[in-house]
Amino acid sequence: MTFEYAPALESTAVVKIKPEYGLFINGKFVPAKGGKTFTTINPATEETLTKVAFASSSDVDKAVAAARAAYSKVWSKMPAAERGKYLFRIARILQERAREFAVLETMDNGKPIRETRDIDIPLAASHFFYHAGWADKLEHAGMGSSPKPHGVVGQVIPWNFPLLMLSWKIAPALATGNTVVLKPAETTPLTALLFAEVCQQADLPPGVVNIITGDGSTGSAIVNHPDIDKIAFTGSTAVGKGIARAIAGTKKAATLELGGKGANIIYEDAPLDETVEGIISGIFFNQGHVCCAGSRLLVQENIHDEVIEKLKRRISMIRIGNPLDKNTDLGAINSSAQLARINELANSGDLEGAERWSPACELPTKGFWYPPTIFTGVTQAHRIAQEEIFGPVLSVLTFRTPQEAIEKANNTPFGLSAGIWTDKGSRILWTAKHLKAGVIWANTFNKFDPASPFGGYKESGWGREGGRHGLAAYLKGNH
Amino acid sequence: MIDGTANSIKSFLKTLSPVDQVGAEARAAMLATRSIKTSSKSWAIDMAISMIDLTTLEGADTAGKVKAICNKAVRPDPSDPTVPHVGAICVYNDMVKIARTHLDAAGGRDIPVAAVSTAFPSGRASLEVKRVDTEDAIAHGAAEIDMVIDRGAFLSGDLEKVYSEIQYIKSLCEGRAHLKVILETGELVTLDNVRKASFLAMAAGADFIKTSTGKVAPAATAPVVLVMLEAVRDWYAMTGVKIGVKPAGGIRTTKDAIKQLVLVNETAGPEWLNPQLFRIGASALLNDLLMQRMKLRDGHYAGPNYVTLD
Incomplete structure (x- = not known):
């Protein structure tokens, strides 16, 4: 049992x-x-x-x-x-x-x-x-x-x-x-x-x-x-x-x-277990209905497989269902119109050749639901890397050097949020200085405080x- | 991956991903909000009882006290035979024989005796003393050895010493007793140290990694247990070997115990939810579990005199 x-x-x-x-x-x-x-x-x-x-x-x-x-x-x-x-x-x-x-x-x-x-x-x-x-x-x-x-x-x-x-x-x-x-x-x-x-x-x-x-x-x-x-x-x-x-x-x-299409940048020396939690809260907090969501995962190529494996394992533990249940992690999509929009964009990810993954999970039959989803093999040219999905759908891209991470992170018409994951303080400061985003989190994500200004580029x-x-x-x- | 040399140990531990203290604390706090009710609570209570290493580690321990907890271990609730027996009895070296003999006599043949060893709790003794301590406990019937690591050596950077000592005690236990390695996380302080010490112990041959002696505070805090559960999960992915985890110290209530089970379930995974891979070192916890069990069964709380002391 x-x-x-x-x-x-x-x-x-x-x-x-x-x-x-x-x-x-x-x-x-x-x-x-x-x-x-x-x-x-x-x-x-x-x-x-x-x-x-x-x-x-x-x-x-x-x-x-x-x-x-x-x-x-x-x-x-x-x-x-x-x-x-x-x-x-x-x-x-x-x-x-x-x-x-x-x-x-x-x-x-x-x-x-x-x-x-x-x-x-x-x-x-x-x-x-x-x-x-x-x-x-x-x-x-x-x-x-x-x-x-x-x-x-x-x-x-x-x-x-x-x-x-x-x-x-x-x-x-x-x-x-x-x-x-x-x-x-x-x-x-x-x-x-x-x-x-x-x-x-x-x-x-x-x-x-x-x-x-x-x-x-x-x-x-x-x-x-x-x-x-x-x-x-x-x-x-x-x-x-x-x-x-x-x-x-x-x-x-x-x-x-x-809107936003926040880049969540994972360097090779990141604290991986906490990073995985940060990726989860970045994209699945509030069903991904978050303007500052970390919806573009930029992961250093040499740790891509390890991160994705840990991430999939963790996503499999997400509890989906009745939002009034105190143990529910992922609730309902807010409306049928929003569900249709998520479907349309996620389907474009399939059509454009990205690889979709969702855990085996049962969705309620009534109401509007979308499973936690990640797309790997995404590049800048995919719609799901450019457009705001506003749902529990993560696009995973890779980078090789910090400079490439910055270029990709900034290569968007948006500039609301970004995340940086590394054990190295100097790299946090260097990265934050070069990111064009109004809110930048380091080794955390989606944290809010009334004393902290919030807004976008x-x-x-x-x-x-x-x-x-x-x-x-x-x-x-x-x- | 480690050949015992200082360099191989150092380079192996360098491959470990660091731990972010704030993030680990946040994850542990989130898991503490899980609400465990009705049927799942009743399942968790019985599981927790079967995982307890019922412990007495006092200078004032006597044969009478040890016999009393042995009886309690076999039949936690004399009025209800459906209550499972506990996972093990945990005592000092000189009480091992008394505990083993009495458990056998009381119908607890399948309950192992664990002995704290290697100059518990400080570990400040020569290797020879630690050897005798361990050999003696095994000779008198200990099936589990709870050793302490040399925290002084760990903190001063002499990881080779920590590693070789665990390896040595393991060689004494081989085929005769399970080895639990106590990290004493309250003295290691940082979660990075907890993660490193966990891997060091597993690489050196630990069958279990244990948080604390119970003599140092803080002991089995949720973030520490989280990091250790992540370590055994990662070790399993690396080697295919499942290592157990034993939090000890400060787990006194049913709520605390259930939070531990939630940590196990959502970190190492459901495969770790059995007494072969997870134990809780505790003394007062058992009675609180029994009281909550009665409450679920009868619909009301019984007075403290309806659970037996010891």
Whole structure:
């Protein structure tokens, strides 16, 4: 007999999903104009979770007006220390309700409860704590003696880390004195709506945070709204380019956090077992739905076979299945559309002659699933080496010298993240200096901290989020 | 790969991949979050009981104390014959005969006696003393020898000495006793040292590599056990020989023991989940396992007086 882990399901009793959710405008939940709604499902089971209001451009108008009024009448006049208190309060409530948020996030997104419980929700709370501390110290942020907020900020966030991306956006915006109209992704609106309840619970003045749900057309209405001062967007490079075009020539400021094709560089002297763990977390964390994923493995040719053998053995141990099971490592793909995209790109890998490998694993029959997959024999000319797959699919390339590793790593329109694995400190520094990527990890991967700025080079985006640098995205300096 | 010369040992250990402390700690911490419930918990509890090297290593040990743990080893729970017996009894050299005789009398003929040897726990004695210590234990019925490595020699770089001593003790054990080599990881400190010492011991002929004497803290921490399990896994890939692992020291609760089994399962692999390849050196652990076993069986916790002392 072998050591089979019996199901260890996290209870969903802590979550009370309402039959229908309105838009959160001016501190209240209100239906969309015309009463239009859409449904959100659990991608692991395809069961409908609830109905959510679909905001049209006139709802966006209402939300922006509420944010503008809150900005000019309340938020911009409030002493900064008082703003900080609201952020501290929100952070504490997020911690108190962490289990509820974790379960709801797992149900709406499909990611494993282990990740929502240990990573998404604690990090979201820590972003509010971190920025709460900044609220009354902005004159020390290196942007002059009295930096000013933009005013009303429009924020559009993706579905891969719904509450965490919300906190990356809302915490710095509020700390710096802006008010917010935020749209969560169409497939993952529920934790943002629960966050709206937290705003009520924290007595945040009405209109400071407005959360409106909808699809791309709603996002576009926010981007093009004339009374919004700044746009903050996280999502695909294609949509990011559209936003850049839309706001060109307007007074709007923007930060864009877009796609990536992160190179994870393995030198021959790397600590192999920990490197394998880093490769795993680089590409299979959050089902690979990570803009900074280490989706291109660049491994020194003389250790390629050994690394691949260890990697395959380790991948065979990944536990795939019910995301609410506390022992699940790899959950569901977020939507059928994303699954189709992963399939399309992975199939191109087959067609272009790369060698596919997945462990023997049973996938659930309901829901959207993709097995952990690696492609070996990939070269720069393969689509799977160039395009962002945004799924649990790793492309393995080789290099012979550090110079070749750098050339290949930088040979991409993206420049978001990279990883370096070596036992040699000087090589870490040399490599990091030559990589064109906004975030570089050494002997680790996919680690995040609110004090550390995050953002990309080239087509991976504009600006930084988090840390002191991230404050600059929400302030106008007076140097 | 090693011919015993200092150079061959050095160049062999140089081929080993280094260990990143932060990464190893993170992996061990992640595996500690595994949630083992119901049927898998009950399986794990029985497996853990059968892996225990039930140990008493005190200056105050007496024949009476040793007999008591022998009885406990054979029938951990007198009210429930379905509880498996433990893996072995582990005692000091002078208690080996008493333990062997009593185990045989109590129906524990198939439970081996392990003797700590080679001037345990410090190992600070001449090779001759270590030889006599080992020979004497085997002569009195020890089927397993738990020797300590010379940490002073290891830390000063005299790897040849460490290697030849293990090899020598192994030659005494050959065909008569299993050899467990105690690395005393709490004195080696770094995980790189743990990995090196593990390979050194395996190359020199260890049948088991063991974390600690139990007399030095920290002892069997999760990252240390992880690195040793990786070492036996890699050694198996290199040579086709499976070496056992024995964490000892600080494993006191069912939770601790189950975390160890998860480490084994997801590192060396399920083939290591048996008492021939994994042992847990412990004394207090057995009673906690028995209490958790009763809880699973009866649905409620029994008081501490429902498990026998010793």
